[in-house]
Amino acid sequence: MNGIAIVVGTFHKAETERMLATAVASIKERGLELRAVVKVPGSYEKxxxxxxxxxxxxxxxxxxxxxxxxGETAHGLVMGQSVSDALIQLQLEFMKPIGIGIIGPEVHPSQIPPRLHPHADAAVAAVEVMLRGAVEE
Incomplete structure (x- = not known):
């Protein structure tokens, strides 16, 4: 019930390794089980x-x-939209939660470091909430 996998891009290797370490620690702290880590070249492969x-x-x-x-063109915007759409469709198709901890699109290099840990932790928190059952108020 609580097996979590992580898919992480390696294009920004140093930064994504920090995100990965945060996500792994967050999974353990929440009592969930890490089943797999898959590294892919970039966002389109996710x-x-x-x-x-x-x-x-x-x-x-x-x-x-x-x-x-x-970037200098709209490539990042197109990538961000298409990847987000694909991930949401997969979530609905499989009825399994996907926590999206992708920083951007359009993030400036100076904005990346302070977002690494919060984005990774928030993605784990999101799947935990959905696995345990979303809370209705």
Missing amino acids: PLAVKRLLLRDDVAAVVVLGIIER
């Missing part, structure tokens, strides 16, 4: 890696980590 993990019986949720930095 939906396929997530789908492969969601097909596994021992994976109840996936946390997705990465960074989509501001």
Whole structure:
């Protein structure tokens, strides 16, 4: 019930390794079980890696980590929108939560460091809430 997998992009390797360490620690602190860590080159590869993990019986949720930095063209905006849409569709298709801890799109390099830990932790927190049952008020 509580097996979590992580998909993390390696394009910003130093930064995403910090995000990964935060997510792993957050999973352990919450009493969840880490089942797998899958590293992919960038954001466009994340939906396929997530789908492969969601097909596994021992994976109840996936946390997705990465960074989509501001570029000189609209490439990052297009990437951010298409990846977000694909991840939301996978969540609905498999009825398993996906915590999206992708910083950006359009993030400026100076904005990345203070967002690494909060985004990773929030993605884990989101799947925990959904696994335990969303609270109605």
